[in-house]
Amino acid sequence: MEYICGMTYAPFARKGSYQEKSAFDSLKKMKENTNSNFVILAPNGLQDTAQSEEICYTSEATVSDDELKGMIDYAKELGMRVALKPTVNCKNGTWRAHVNFFDEDVVCEPKWCNWFESYTEFQLHYARLAKEMGVEMHIAGCEMVMAERREAEWRKLIADIRSEFDGLVSYNTDKYQEHNVKWWDAVDVISSSGYYPLEDWENQLDRIEAVVKKFQKPFFFAEAGCMSIVDSNKVPNDWTVQGEADAKGQADWYEAMFEACLKREWVRGMAFWSWNSHLYTKNAALKRKDYEIYAKPAEKIVKKYYDSIQK
Template identity: 35%
Template sequence: MDSLRKLKETGSEWIALSFYTLQNNVYSTEIPFDYGLTMTDRDIEHAVKEAKALGLKVCLKPVVNSKDGIWRAHIGFPEEAGAEPYWDAWFRSYGNFLCHYAELAQELNCEMFCIGCEMVKTEPKDEHWTRLIEQIRQLYDGPIVYNANHGSEERIKWFDQVDLIGTSAYYPVANQPGDSEEAMIANWLPVRDKMALLHEKLGIPVIFMEIGCRSALGCATMPWDFMHKELPFNEEEQANFYSSVLKVFWEETWFAGFFWWDWSVKLYDQEAAKSNVGFDIYGKKAERVLKEWYGKHR
């Protein structure tokens, strides 16, 4: 509750409640419910109710990862006739997984439901995704979103089936470590133009389902990075990333908003902010940017 209260103090109005389960490897056709790994329904209910008590809206975001540590974008099978039964089996299991949480999102009055995150290899399976979306809509009557990976948004043919075009906007907008806000703004502009065209084509809003970067030198050249722990602390670059994208996208009427990555359930102590090189912005300059921006633009 303390973490949620501090998040609310930034001026944020929504949270994406993201949680995961693990399939055995990227070629597995079974997605297990293992409460040794996955949040229980009771955990989720508690978190949703705590958020709503603070006046926050909730996007429920179940995610499937791979136990072998390979990125979920690689979950899938070869594009050949013999692989079709494996695709059918995986989508059947994924459908069971998603339908469970769609029912929960409906029961808990979640304001949005995310049906997938960065499942790049599965995205060409148009018929499977269309059928899955039809299933979800029978169980959940709120807006649904799919979270593409940055750069793959234009390839998804079934994006017109959902209510919002979602993406993980980890665009590398810095030209060099420690780059300025002005340089980042210049690199966000073509991203904005691309998103505007996608909106015009499909007629639905665009939302950044994940966006952020770490408070480490060079982070804005590779905002997705979480592995290079040796990079030195740099809160200025993270703050420039935040302020630059806010300036470029805020006034666009077709743009639905930002889900910033990340805000941890258990926050570090405030005094540790000046040495923390993670995605969290608590106690860092980027948090001040967000508070000031949200305060001025309400």
Template identity: 35%
Template structure:
């Protein structure tokens, strides 16, 4: 039988080995959670479907030269259930009525991406649908010169307006037919066409009737935040009141969340007034914030990529997201929102310019998005 001294030595040896194991474990190098997505994947556990409240948990999808099921996985992890796809029509200048339609890829225009072509739109929607993600087709117009955004489009004569609506009808009806033939789940019939939308109610109602004959899914229009959404008179003919929700919320950089929540109250009042007037749900067709200290001052403005020094500010972007969701997500009249914007295949160590711009990917804002979309 072992002596007491032998047992004591054996016990001390075991204790020493245990302490050595603890020390090695404690000091062993670990891979840090280097991004919002890493943290999300590490702690979220199994991906659960979002609540069945029929809300559109969306992002604006950036067209690329390909699309695959792998590109959809980050969307699933973030509880995103919709993507908005954006093909373009090309207009020579703000006062030129002709709109050119490019349905192919990488030819003409500004060298359009495959993802903006008919084939790319359809394939991307199919890839998304396999993961339970629906598509809002959201065609835009691009001005080659003589304007900076679609809100500049403004004809100078009645004849030119008639020609513009004829051309625009050909453009949008093409995409209505594409959406119908391929089962795309929603269609946006126009984006930020302020002069056309406000002063030409009759023409839009006639166009909506034409679209309804071709496409049988829900329709919206994406009106600018600055006042267009309050002046449109044909919301009753659509299914959702669509708003490009880039409301300015601050005059200073790096605002506190309390200040942002207070600043949202006036836009909230204006949005609710339009909702009550037309009794239609509201959809934020675009909303988002860049990753800079001035993100809440002019939310629609892209970061200055030519600046010598531009500060990356993930905290301000995150706080803007928190204020947005806390203000709107519990409103029963909110149909959903589409965050601007989402790059397929973007890696944590991707281009620096992407880290400054609007995407929430691999940033704390993505965690905020995923938490609210998962509710």
């Protein structure tokens, strides 16, 4: 697999978001400022709670198919490969990792079989769109930690995706979960969320390496990032960290990740979280306390390494 120098662009965009000129300008700026050769687009599926069985992807909360196709075309025009990662979220704010049901069906209780039926419809809709648009990769979900134990359902889902899509198929597990997924042999590419502490990259890469060797599949970080806030680089997965803005601390985390990952030949890339469709002013950059890297020191770190990798 060609090395992935990627970014996630405007995840969970609402309908209309990709119609604005500023969205196209932002994608172009992302390409110019980071030298990304790969972009992940993450259309939004919504269920009411973590125990709801139905997933909606046709409301105003989800970018339309026509908009998505237009952005895919433009990304390709800019010379980037594209992955679709249809991702489920809960309307009530519960993190998708906690979507869960009884292992045994119980009358009058929500069930895995109903949820997977809706989830499969959601995934196949975008798998068909991905094939139509010549997308490089379909990532069949993100950080569904409690659902990952349902091995038979995931294997069937991936087989169903392959019946509609002939590109690479992956799945994005969460940080610290790489060794818990039993069905990596079903996908083409193993991927995970690399939100690991600044000082812990070597330990975590050692652990992940054992998984990659076991399954003999390509691997990349489908998500990774750190907020520009004090101490975020110690717990980059925690988006509730409070404190002063710290753009240098964010840049230090990116430097540490690149230095650790580039020593491992089996790490075949990363796609950072994330790049917004509406950019803030450069003057505001150093005051921000989020995962965005535009006009922050971390942006220059990403471009330096992506330039070096693609020489």
